[in-house]
Amino acid sequence: MNKLIKILSFVSISLLILTNVQAQEWNVSAEEKAMELGVTFTEEIQDAGNSIYKKSCKMCHGDVTIAASNDRELPLAPNLGATDWQKANTDGEIFTKITSGKGGMPPFSGSLSDDDRWKIVAFIRSNYDAYIPPNTNKAAEAPKVEKFAGTIKDIETIYNDAAQSFTVRIIAIDDNGHPAKAKGVKVDLFVKRYFGNMALFEGERTDENGEIVIEAGNLKADNEGNISIIAQTSDKSIISKKNITISYAQEWENPILGRNIWGTSARTPIWMLVSYLVFTFGTLSVLGWAVFQLLRIHNLRER
Amino acid sequence: MSKKITPEATSRRNFLKKFGISVGGATAVTSLGLLSSCVSDDEEKVPMLTTDGKVINSDKSTLKLNLNEMQKRSREGLSGKKFVMVIDLAKCKNARKCMSACQGAHHLKPEQHHINVLQTENAEGTGFYYQPKPCMQCDNPPCTKVCPVDATFKRKDGIVLIDNERCIGCRFCIAACPYSARVFNWSEPKYYEGDENAIYDMELNVPQKKGTVSKCLFSADRLRIGKLPYCVSACPNGTYWFGDANEDAVTNGTSKETVRLSNLLSDNGAYTLLPELGTKPSVYYLPPKDRMFEYKAGELNYLGEEEPKGHRS
């Protein structure tokens, strides 16, 4: 009987999950479908959308890669770079789906602002070559980002100990083979950590000197003050790894050393050990004395 | 339990066992980890952290450790590390993948939880939310204080472990823990195939032993090889951040994004559980604000079956 109930409940739960995940249809009104992209379709906005995507969407949808149709199966959510999907959905539709969610996908209306959600749409659309931004005038007004035309040779990272700042510089040559200042190149800077690389910045563009300066602010290093950093162009064509040494190295404190934190180690605080031993051996010595008295009584047995 | 094991399976299992890596755990993680980009399937080399904090890539076949060496290594812990967990309550939707991954890895029964997703509210009428509750790995642990035989102890990397080869089963630590983080093997534990010959791994607490206490260990065996704990990497919703406070960095178990711990905590108004007790937990919670998932009143019972209405003690 119990087993039957178990099986029945299992079946019903499975059905419930299936209906949630698959059978339920998107519910997008015509009005919502007709909404236009709420942000300007600039590279800057797309980058911003990308960073929101990484935090809020990537855990289920993964990286957006361009493909003809969805190439992923459950439990992974669909690849949003699928061309057929991009073609089938209007901007407003994508926006509404992010807003209200469905089944396993949560609604983001509470956790992301309208602006942020539009930025995600902009980012998703940046992976669709055939996309035409709705308001091309607006896009035209936005300053065009110049792309660096020369060849990037290397990335150099300089650590300024006094300012606790990093300077990431692109070493490049122009078409004539002369050293050039590579402006507008997207660069990432990571610090190596135990479970992964921590971004100090990602997708930042170099300034007119071909550099990015960032204040790191009290970055934690290991016992010797070493930090491993990785600088790369965002397209990962050039990756440069480097160990730097900082001056404000912090000594690692072993949390279990010292008798004061007596609860955490086998070390006994002296006051406790002394109290214990004095009490125990004090009592034992009196008892020993008492046993010795028995011996004395025994020795007095002859009158 | 079926005892039929194919020869290859046995040898593979024995092979893995020697390094204290449980097959149950490994499969649970690979099958549940959605984005397994960080889970390397490298069979030949294992990154090992030596006790003085250096990472070495060791050949697996040279890593035959006996019980004594494993015990010694497990008691010492990883140098220079101070592991912390940050749980983002806004992300938890009670998927319970953490619980099942944990129970699989540590060979636990359905009612034994190293990590337990609770349904709780801060004060009456303020609304319920899901709250995963592992061991808090306190810096002032009430449990290790009372242990008469040093079977439970705190390591230098901040993890509170339990040695079930030494535990006498007095359950004083269970009484002392205000977070109810400890479980006891009241009867024969759930043995997995191969457990009977397995070398006991304190960092995994497998095989479990009847009459001893078991608890969350932050998956110390995984941390040693530079991987995230079982529960953290099993979560599909990005609830868990895990990392090293000395590096000031935590990595999300789902998106694998690494951020600054101090920023994450201060930006979100992080808090610890029952701070008034002075236990100094290593597990932080981010408040369940702007929740990604709605709280559903229905409750799954301990077997994962749905129950009509939620009840709290």
Add this chain to the structure above:
Amino acid sequence: MSENKKQSDEAIMMKIREDILTPMTKFPLSYKIWIGSLLTIIAVAIWGYIIQLQNGLGETGMRDYVSWGVYIASFVFFVATALVGMLISAVVGLVGQKWITPISRIAEMIALAFAMVAGIAIVADMGRPDRILNLFMHGRFQSPIIWDVTVVNLYIFISILLLFLPLLPDLGIIRNHMKKDLPKWQWNLYNILSLGWVGTPGQYKILHSTIRVLLILIVPVAMALHTVTSWLSALTLRAGWDSTIFGPYYVTGAFVAGSGAVLVAMYFIRKAYKLEDYITDFHFDKMGKLMVLVGLVYLYFNINEFIVPGYKMKAADADHIHTLFSLHGEYGVMFWLTQIFGLLLPITLGLFKPFRKPFPMMLIGIAIVIGAWFKRVIIVVPTMIHAYLPIQNVPEEFHHYSPTGLEITVTLGIMAMGILIVSILVKLFPVIPMWEIAEEKGVDIHKDL
């Protein structure tokens, strides 16, 4: 010394010997049935314990949340009862009360027996009793369990000496007079144990000073014993245990439990051994008054223990208090029955002289002892059903605690073992210190009696 005096001394001693030693040589059917039934209970309990050893503590009602149950409650109860040795002999004796002479040995026997079975109760509660030696190999001086193990053993040691030392002159008497009444092995035993006691003034001098030192020593050791036992709870962060008065609360509670146990033992030993001339109504009256006194002190600590958190009603404390105070609470009925029949009623009735007669005193003693045991359950269990965090995702049985039949059987077995030890001790040794009675009656004891 006059010849008259010698003759009267001899007559008094004859009577004392007759009254006190004769029951030792007789084994009436009632005694055999009594011992037989105790042994039966113990045998069943051992069988139960073997099942528990094989299948684990899952055979008990304890689970992850309520992880201590009647075993620990019984442990606390046994330790509490054992403290009576210190109360009667040391505290009351040292302040110069002479009336305790005929019951001091009964108190010492109870103390020794219950201190010994307290250790058994702890072993029964252990998940891995096979690893008990770890306590000595890996003991941590920070753990209250190590303190408890140490001090329980010290207390047993002192109790043995405090039982044995005042026995020496009596053993000398038995050796001198009972050679033909006793089996050879038994007489040999007394002969050896008497350590060649001949009652010289030198021997008495040593005996008196040693007993006095031990009586002083047992006071701090007994206090430490029960204070440390209370710390097993009080040193945790749990609501209901997190209390600063747990030490004195336990110690005074122990006095109540112990005087109850002595009242019961006095009654039945007096009846079985026909000792009406030695344990008189006067002694019951005095014991009753002592019971009222320690009961009032314990009541005072009870008021503190419950009113203080009950007034403030901190969240976790409030849950605990409701469980106990409300009759709808899980432990409400048990709590009030315990408090009324185990404490309030005995104190009230004990105030009136008619109730300080032997029979009512025995009934009150039984109520006190049963109440004391349930009070230990009240102290141990309800705290554990209130964790700070919600108890979820576990089977229904984890939320509550009800001891299983096996658990109760083993507990009864341990109790039976304590009672058995007392029953054997009272058969093996004179229950009344003959030489002290003789001395009180003016007999010159400084000679081989």
